[in-house]
Amino acid sequence: MLTKRIIPCLDVRNKVVTKGVKFQNNVDxxxxxxxxxxxxxxxxxxLVFYDxxxxxxxxxxxxxxxxxxxRAVRIPFAVGGxxxxxxxxxxxLLAGAEKISINSLAVHNPQLIVEGARRFGSQxxxxxxxxxxxxxxxxxxxxxxxxxxxxRERTGMDALEWARRAEALGVxxxxxxxxxxxxxxxxxxxxxxxxxxxxxxxxxxxxGGAGTPQHLIDVFQKAHxxxxxxASMIHTGEYQIARIxxxxxxxxxxxxxxx
Amino acid sequence: MIAIVDxxxxxxxxxxxxxxxxxxxxxxxxxxxxxxxxxxxxxxxVGAAGxxxxxLRDLKLEQCLRDVVAKGTPFLGICLGTQIxxxxxxxxxxxxxxxxxxxxxxxxxxxxxxxxxxxxGWNAVHLCRPHPLFEGIEDDSEFYFVHxxxxxxxxxxxxxxxTDYADARFASVxxxxxxxxxxxxxxxxxxxxxxxxxxxxxxxxxx
Numbered sequence: 001m002l003t004k005r006i007i008p009c010l011d012v013r014n015k016v017v018t019k020g021v022k023f024q025n026n027v028d029x030x031x032x033x034x035x036x037x038x039x040x041x042x043x044x045x046x047l048v049f050y051d052x053x054x055x056x057x058x059x060x061x062x063x064x065x066x067x068x069x070x071r072a073v074r075i076p077f078a079v080g081g082x083x084x085x086x087x088x089x090x091x092x093l094l095a096g097a098e099k100i101s102i103n104s105l106a107v108h109n110p111q112l113i114v115e116g117a118r119r120f121g122s123q124x125x126x127x128x129x130x131x132x133x134x135x136x137x138x139x140x141x142x143x144x145x146x147x148x149x150x151x152r153e154r155t156g157m158d159a160l161e162w163a164r165r166a167e168a169l170g171v172x173x174x175x176x177x178x179x180x181x182x183x184x185x186x187x188x189x190x191x192x193x194x195x196x197x198x199x200x201x202x203x204x205x206x207x208g209g210a211g212t213p214q215h216l217i218d219v220f221q222k223a224h225x226x227x228x229x230x231a232s233m234i235h236t237g238e239y240q241i242a243r244i245x246x247x248x249x250x251x252x253x254x255x256x257x258x259x
Numbered sequence: 260m261i262a263i264v265d266x267x268x269x270x271x272x273x274x275x276x277x278x279x280x281x282x283x284x285x286x287x288x289x290x291x292x293x294x295x296x297x298x299x300x301x302x303x304x305v306g307a308a309g310x311x312x313x314x315l316r317d318l319k320l321e322q323c324l325r326d327v328v329a330k331g332t333p334f335l336g337i338c339l340g341t342q343i344x345x346x347x348x349x350x351x352x353x354x355x356x357x358x359x360x361x362x363x364x365x366x367x368x369x370x371x372x373x374x375x376x377x378x379x380g381w382n383a384v385h386l387c388r389p390h391p392l393f394e395g396i397e398d399d400s401e402f403y404f405v406h407x408x409x410x411x412x413x414x415x416x417x418x419x420x421x422t423d424y425a426d427a428r429f430a431s432v433x434x435x436x437x438x439x440x441x442x443x444x445x446x447x448x449x450x451x452x453x454x455x456x457x458x459x460x461x462x463x464x465x466x
């Protein structure tokens with residue numbers, strides 16, 4: 001049986017892993033390569049790296065870091081941040097990343113998805129989206145609007161509609177990163193994640209809000225997520241991945257147990 | 260030397276890095292003579308079957324693969340590389356493939372809407388018979404998969420291991436004699452995948 005994936009997220013700024021709440025008050029946590037190795041040995045199923053300042057600083061992603069991670073770990077990892085062109089994407093893949101994650105740039109230039117999927121294959125192209133909840137607004141039938149640029153910009157796009165459109169454009173996977181839940185450690189956004197998982201035929205990855213193993217169990221069992229991104233709960237050392245997996249197994253979630 | 264065949268079907272960095280981690284000399288090459296002369300050949304690939312076959316023919320590698328396998332060189336197919344060694348793929352409105360193993364490649368047709376395509380992630384590989392590449396690897400270990408199509412070899416004896424997904428039980432490892440091919444990515448499958456690649460580097464091609 002296909003197992004549910006647990007994916008630690010490493011936000012990288014100036015070659016250091018950092019973590020904030022809603023993109024603010026960031027605290028430095030450690031070296032990205034060392035952390036990647038530790039989580040990989042600890043039993044995570046995949047990794048994702050975001051170069052969180054590349055886009056804002058208008059520079060390409062840190063390729064040397066991607067190369068070092070690729071040398072150090074033998075599990076798949078995705079990379080996002082500052083990928084503005086097909087050549088940027090190609091450099092990241094060539095450095096050894098399995099997938100590229102695009103977010104704001106796909107909103108502003110959806111053609112990037114089409115061309116990326118055509119050139120590298122859909123399985124390489126992950127769409128990250130940062131939806132925020134909006135109540136009683138007819139423009140957003142799902143009740144969620146897409147934001148960009150680290151939650152700073154509203155787009156006027158409905159989250160569910162964007163997910164469907166991105167699938168049609170050729171993305172291989174969608175990461176639903178809830179603005180409301182991000183960094184709160186109070187649980188994933190189950191409503192929208194479940195809505196999107198039920199609406200698209202490609203895998204859906206839940207992101208934002210994980211604080212306890214029960215949150216992962218809920219997002220897998222209630223919202224049908226295929227994978228879940230975690231950050232604070234392991235970065236703080238409060239939980240080990242093996243411990244989270246034990247609880248998933250106990251709850252009957254298909255989980256990779258040997259690594 | 261291990262030749263990693265480059266036919267413009269995806270990036271091969273992770274395959275190369277896995278052999279590097281094992282301390283084994285491997286080289287990415289599109290040159291048929293280099294492939295023919297190699298001690299072992301890895302035939303990876305991601306992407307679509309139609310383009311892959313076109314590139315393979317343009318680079319004069321199709322016959323080269325047949326020759327390599329015929330002369331007994333240990334040969335490892337991975338993912339798309341595995342699919343296009345069969346005779347035919349449903350992908351791209353039907354694609355004729357290399358035909359080193361009788362059979363075809365078909366698309367998942369899930370009935371459960373939550374069985375997503377592509378299959379992405381770690382799934383159990385159940386051995387149908389012992390094989391030297393699985394030496395030291397526990398049965399039903401999970402490997403990393405990324406695919407929308409799967410191999411359906413015509414002959415039961417060519418199936419080495421199976422995996423369940425989306426109402427299908429498919430051949431996740433197939434092979435005969437000096438040829439072995441995995442639908443999953445051993446180079447992305449952690450320590451267990453690396454163990455499998457290490458087994459490949461010492462395999463004499465018999466089983």
